[in-house]
Amino acid sequence: MEELFKTSIIKGLIFSSYGDLGPTPIYVWPKYYTEKELADVKEERKKQNLLTLSTRDVTQISIKNLSLFISDRAFTPDLNIQDLMYFAILPYPDFNVTSLTYFHYIKTNSSNSQIPTAFSILVDENSRSFLYNNINRIKPIVIDFFKSFDNELADNYPPQEDVQSLFLNLLKELTDIEKSPSTPVSSHRKLKVLMAGLDDSGKTSFLLSIDRKYSKLIGLKPTTGASIKSIEALGATIFTWDLGGQLKFRKKYINKAEIYLYEADLLFYFIDIRNKIRFEESIEYLLDLKKVLKQFNQYTPIIYILSKGDSDIIKTEEIMENIETVKNRLAEISLEEPPEMYVTSIFQIFTILRAFSSGISKLSPNRNLINHNLKNFSLKTNAYLTLLLSVDGLVLADFYSPKARKLTKIAESEELINVFEVTAPQFAMLFKIFSRFKALKQEEAIFKVADSVILFKKIQVAENDMFILFLIDNEKRKEKINAKLVDFLDQTKDLLLRYIS
Ligand SMILES: Nc1nc2c(ncn2[C@@H]2O[C@H](COP(=O)(O)OP(=O)(O)OP(=O)(O)O)[C@@H](O)[C@H]2O)c(=O)[nH]1
Ligand SMILES: [Mg+2]
Numbered sequence: 350m351e352e353l354f355k356t357s358i359i360k361g362l363i364f365s366s367y368g369d370l371g372p373t374p375i376y377v378w379p380k381y382y383t384e385k386e387l388a389d390v391k392e393e394r395k396k397q398n399l400l401t402l403s404t405r406d407v408t409q410i411s412i413k414n415l416s417l418f419i420s421d422r423a424f425t426p427d428l429n430i431q432d433l434m435y436f437a438i439l440p441y442p443d444f445n446v447t448s449l450t451y452f453h454y455i456k457t458n459s460s461n462s463q464i465p466t467a468f469s470i471l472v473d474e475n476s477r478s479f480l481y482n483n484i485n486r487i488k489p490i491v492i493d494f495f496k497s498f499d500n501e502l503a504d505n506y507p508p509q510e511d512v513q514s515l516f517l518n519l520l521k522e523l524t525d526i527e528k529s530p531s532t533p534v535s536s537h538r539k540l541k542v543l544m545a546g547l548d549d550s551g552k553t554s555f556l557l558s559i560d561r562k563y564s565k566l567i568g569l570k571p572t573t574g575a576s577i578k579s580i581e582a583l584g585a586t587i588f589t590w591d592l593g594g595q596l597k598f599r600k601k602y603i604n605k606a607e608i609y610l611y612e613a614d615l616l617f618y619f620i621d622i623r624n625k626i627r628f629e630e631s632i633e634y635l636l637d638l639k640k641v642l643k644q645f646n647q648y649t650p651i652i653y654i655l656s657k658g659d660s661d662i663i664k665t666e667e668i669m670e671n672i673e674t675v676k677n678r679l680a681e682i683s684l685e686e687p688p689e690m691y692v693t694s695i696f697q698i699f700t701i702l703r704a705f706s707s708g709i710s711k712l713s714p715n716r717n718l719i720n721h722n723l724k725n726f727s728l729k730t731n732a733y734l735t736l737l738l739s740v741d742g743l744v745l746a747d748f749y750s751p752k753a754r755k756l757t758k759i760a761e762s763e764e765l766i767n768v769f770e771v772t773a774p775q776f777a778m779l780f781k782i783f784s785r786f787k788a789l790k791q792e793e794a795i796f797k798v799a800d801s802v803i804l805f806k807k808i809q810v811a812e813n814d815m816f817i818l819f820l821i822d823n824e825k826r827k828e829k830i831n832a833k834l835v836d837f838l839d840q841t842k843d844l845l846l847r848y849i850s
Contacts, residue, residue, distance in 0.1 A: 350378045350517055351399065357524050358479055358534065360400040360446055361471035362516055365411035366455070366464050366506075367419055372411040375506050376516065381407050400471065406444060413439065414467035416840060417718060418452040431456070431463065436488060437718040438480055438847045439469075447477040447847070449484065451491045452718070455499045468495070470523065479527065479534045481850065484714050485648045486526050494519050538585045538850035540712060541612055543649075545602075545638060546619030547631050548594035551656035555619070555693065556591055558701045566695065574598055575609060582709070583739065583813075585850035594619075599634055606641040613642065613649045615708050622655045622692065623662075625671050632678055639682075650711040653679055653690035654704055660697060699742075699780035706744040715844040719746040722844075726837040727819075730830045733801070734820035737845075742783060745815070745848060753820060779803070779818065786816070795824060804830065808838060810845045 354360055364376040381402040382390060394401045402410075418435070434453040441448065448469035455464050468491065472480055480487070498515060501507060527534075544552040553572050557565050560580070572593030580587045592602055592609065602609040616638070620631050642649045655675060662668050672692065679688040691704035710716045719737070723746045727735045733753035737746040782796050786805040796803045804819040804827055819830060 350513065350520065351380070353517075353520055353524060354379055354400070355398050357520075357527060358473045358476040359470060359520065359523055359527070360473060361402070361469075362520065363407060363410055363448075363469045363471065364466065365415060365468075366466040367415050368464070372408070372415040374407045374411045376509050376512060377402075377407050378513075378516065400444065400446065402444065410441065410448075410469060411467070413441075413843070414448075414450050414452070414469060415465055417722065417844065418467060419465050433721075434492075435718040435721065436484065436491075437715045437844055438477065438484075439843050440474070440847055441471075442474070444471075445474045446471045447474050447480065448472070449480045449487060449714075451495070453495065455502055458503045459505075476534050477847075478538045478850070479530060481538050481714065482534075483526050483530055487523065490519070490522050490526075540585055540587045540614045540849070541590060542587055542708070543590045543592060543610070543613045543616045544619065545592045545616060545634075546594055546654070546656075547599075547621070547627055547634060548596075549624075550594060550619035550621045550631070551654070551693075551695070552591050552594065552617075552619050554695045555617070555654065555656065555701055555705075556589055558695050558698060559705055561698075571595060574601070582741070582743070583848050583850065584846075585712075587709075594634075599637075603637050603641060606645070610638065610641050611645055611647075613647060614712055616642070616649050616651045617654055617704075617708060618651055619654045619656050620675055621657050622668060622671050622675065623657050625674070628671075628675060628678065632682065636682065650708075651683075651688070652704060652708045652711070653688055655690055655692045657694065658692035658700070659694040663692065663694075697777065699777055702742045702780070703744065703776060706742075709743055709849065710745070712849045713745075715848055716746065719841055719844050719848075720748065722837065722841050723748045726833060730819075730833055731826050732819040732821055732830065734818075736779070736818040738783065738816040738818065740814050740816070742780070745845065783816070783818070795827070806834070808834075810838065810842050813845075815845070 360379075362376070362378045363374055365372055365374045367373075379399055379402070381404055384403050384405065387401065387403050391401050417437070431454060434451070437450050437452070439448050439450055448471050450467050450469040452465070452467050455466055457464060470487075501512065544556060546552055548571055553569055553576070554566055556578070557563070572591055574593055576591040576593070578589050578591070580589065590609065592598065618635055618638070620628070655672060658668065658672075676690065679690065689707065691700065691707070693700040693704050695701065723735055723737065727748040727750065732748070733750045735748040736744055739745055778798065782798075782803055782805070785796075786794050791807070793804070793806045796805070800822070802821050802824050804821060806817050808815050808817055817834075819826075821827070821830075
């Protein structure tokens, strides 16, 4: 093991579980030391490019990981914990490493209860982009490993010597990925986001709206070829590739896919919802793109933008029919996963932001675990709806209880998938209030809407300003929220810090 750690960016493996004594490290590589021994070995190990951890460090890592995972079952009795599993990327600035941690429950013969576990792959902090860029290749390897390894733990934890060879094999598989990474390993995460769709489908307008460059929207010309711009967001550089949609350019992207489509982290695909005669042409182009992305073996998520759904026409029979047609067509050709789509209009910035947010959230390995914690927090504090927002209004995490339906008067029959499913008028209202709150430049404010109350708070995560919004039935809930918020933020700040980079 140690020999591999010397030459790899992977510096350690730690498996811990939540036992009777709380979070406990079970298997740990590399070897770790008592505080006393530490001083003697540290220099020598550093020369050899090895990580040196003390007993206390290892315990701290266990605690930090497992506290993010154990759910408060008192509040979520319906939870099927067997199915709960997450991956997350977490920083450990004290040791200059970052981990990719796999969280799941194991079942043992001795006790009825299922035991939460965390398995961390520690990587040099400066090489952490390796984790973000290769997470889709690492995940299945780790999941498969534990599918069989969990059986070894059914009666007790065998001594580390007995399982070392298994973990060594796993480490070898991981270092194989390191030898052929999807993207060169660098210290800064660079993301490639494609905007594609036929000409005149609203791609450039969408991007300008995100940038709040409204003045440039007037007299917009068709984009010739690919226009690449960068946005700094949440510590990463996002390169947006606006792929001008005229036929001659579309052919070029497909023929020179290794330039245009290779290593795409995300694709926004635009369909002009007013232009029914071009729906089939658009679907054909989409199928071509999907085929190429598949050949590259990339798991590029796709967000569908049904553009030009302005509020004055959205409820007309014609547009409603068009939306239905496109929805059905997209469902037909997306058998792997239900397509995620948003109706947008450049005249309603929140429609653009919620679509963009959901795309960005696809780039975050930590999103699900943040949501998991936000859910527990919201249930404890009786918040019906909770949103965590970046300064720019991107939704970083969300929780939506069924009760919120009543408060926001959303029809019971509507299937709620996530907070973005809150029908447009509700979201528009929340967004207006958000703008008002930001203008107030206060730390906290309360807004009354119909029978409910919206509490906005400005919060600080490391150096970043963020905002948290709660929809509650009663102003009195505020005390409890304030009391628990500190702990919640303390616990999740590392996940937020490593949201996408
Ligand atoms: N009503 C309405 N018009 C829109 C909307 N979005 C874009 N448009 C208009 O649609 C036209 C085309 O928009 P673009 O953003 O240039 O389209 P594009 O997809 O970048 O086109 P190419 O660069 O040729 O591929 C422009 O006249 C926009 O003003 C929208 O949400 N509502
Ligand atoms: Mg354009």
